[in-house]
Amino acid sequence: MRFLASALLGAAIAAQAAVASPIRARSPYVMKEEHYAPREYTKLDRANGESAVHLQIGLKQGNMKELIRHLHEVSDPDHERYGQHLSGDEVDDLVRPKKETSELVEEWLRENGVEDIGYNSAKDWITIHLPIEFAERLLDTEYHNYKHEDGHIIARTTHWSLPRHLHAHIDTIQPTTSFFRGAANAATWVEMAPEVPASYKKPSNGSIAAVCNVTSVTPECFATLYQTKGYHTKASNKNSIGFTNYLGEIPIRPDTELFLKKYRPEAVSSAKTFKQYSIDGGPEQDGPLTLNQSLEDISHEANLDVQAISGISWKTPIFSYSTGGQPPFIPDPATPTNTNEPYLTWVNWLLQQRNIPPIISTSYGEPEQSIPPSYMERVCNQFAMVGARGTTLFFSSGDRGLGGTNTCYTNDGTNTYKFIPDFPASCPYVTTVGATMNFQPEESAYRPSRNVSGVFRDLYASGSGFSDYFDRPAWQDNVVSEYVDNLGDLYDGLYNKDGRAYPDLAAQGLYFAYFWNGTEGTISGTSASTPLTAGIFALVNDALLASGKKQLGFLNPWLYKKGYKGLTDITKGYSHGCNVEGFPVTEGWDPITGFGTPDFPKLVKLAGAHGY
Secondary structure (H helix, E strand, O other): OOOOOOOHHHHHHHHHHHHOOOOOOOOOEEEEEEOOOOOOEEEEEEOOOOOEEEEEEEEOOOOHHHHHHHHHHHHOOOOOOOOOOOOHHHHHHHHOOOHHHHHHHHHHHHHOOOOOOEEOOOOOEEEEEEEHHHHHHHHOOOOEEEEEOOOOEEEEOOEEEEEHHHOOOEEEEEOOOOOOOOOEOOOEEEEOOOOOOOOOOOOOOHHHHHHOOOOOEOHHHHHHHOOOOOOOOOOOOOOOEEEEEOOOOOOOHHHHHHHHHHHOHHHOOHHHHOEEEEEOOOOOOOOOOOHHHHHHOOOHHHHHHHHHHHHHHOOOOEEEEEEOOOOOOOOOOOOOOOOOOHHHHHHHHHHHOOOOOOEEEEOEOEEHHHOOHHHHHHHHHHHHHHHHOOOEEEEEOOOEOOOOOOOOEOOOOOOOEOOOOEEOOOOOOOEEEEEEEOOOOOEEOEEOOEEEOOEEEOOEEOOOEEEEEEEOOHHHHHHHHHHHHHHOOOOOOOOOOOEEEEOOEEEEOOOEEEEEOOEEEEEEOHHHHHHHHHHHHHHHHHHHHHOOOOOOOOOHHHHHHOHHHHEEOOOOOEOOOOOOOOOEOOOOOEOOOEOOEEOHHHHHHHHOOOOO
């Protein structure tokens, strides 16, 4: 992202000059937002005031309603504007804040000694670098260290304030109350001896049975099962696919090369040619894992993503985005701690680019209740802006079913038992992917809790839910309301019947063959089904572009109107999680497998491509 901010040191010096003076404001400070720390976090001591914080200030956007109108028109297959996606400049013009908003916020910052103010191209986000102790004064709050149960430590607060006259001009400021971590949706790392699911039956289709091994599922199996086998890309010069990496993840080229040599030898060159982008200090790497990296056990997720995509979508160019932010907290005054919110940093960087891939896959997410609604809405709006430009954003639905085991309690101070939906899976402007297992028939992915060599592994179940914050979009009304009506009073009060429901579709997500640190193993999760699905739809876009047509773009209106006919309905399984069997998988749409799994030839035909 091309922010105008200068180096961190310069901002820190300017800010410290203002620390000695009281915060100045036109109007009294009033609390803007309060949000509880999630149950998984333990409050520790005060944050190191000399550490730096990278504040992102979301200004009130100019005409977001108009942008959403454009998004729906260009994404509706029955609308005359279908496929006429907006340019980056057109999107920026729609969301740019009013002059008054920018002037008032900038006045407040400058009057308090903040001179290095960075804007994105739409000028709806301001970025500043400050010592935590000055951010506390600016926002009338206190930052503390919070430790996640996995050992991860971040500096956050549970409330912050603004001068009263700025409340209508600023939607959100983070990192403050958001405990967003961007955890990978991978249920299992390397497993050398996977268990055959109890429900597995050998496929009756000889072609599928010959290439599909339920304990190590390979690209040849996917290509046979979803019928991409034999398709040759025709528009790779016009097409591309991207995937995101967070928390220090980086795809390892030598591992990808080993994978492709074994399972897709004609595509092996893509291990060397996929492009890497470093965002906000995200890692880049061409060689193998170092000893320290292997000891830290990183890059399972990144390796899975690039291998799943390259194994199905050759010759489509691949882009890897590695975004810095939220490393473990190091309480050393000489070492500034980066506590960025990774999704926002990534999507704002992406929106500055004037050419972005038609499809991007993300295999990360976490409970909605760990994120303040104001921040969630703004991040979701940024995803809508990407969709208006013609890009499909695939996100994984999660691996804890309805919310895990013994963890389904609200984060509002009442500690009420309730199903826990995930974000960004619940954002209406992304296409959310669930996971299946077995082959004929496929069923929703599920593996019960178990003890492996003395280590407890929580259940793995395809993520399922109804948002507590986002209303059900119009394109979901018919199928979701029918499903909810058929449930009757089952689980009444435990989920929001009127919320955006997910997932939208599904694909294989159990025991993917992959390589890590030079060794082959298997890995499971919607982290696997999501890049696989993205790769299949990249081939659909290839067929469209080769036919002289536009890419699919924001997928959901098309998917719910006609695209669902190109998916194989899954009718077996349950959502599981929250100590119950959960929602049932049914005929038609359900909140575990969506409309089902891809049937590539049907999808190509429904999309309107020629010659396949």
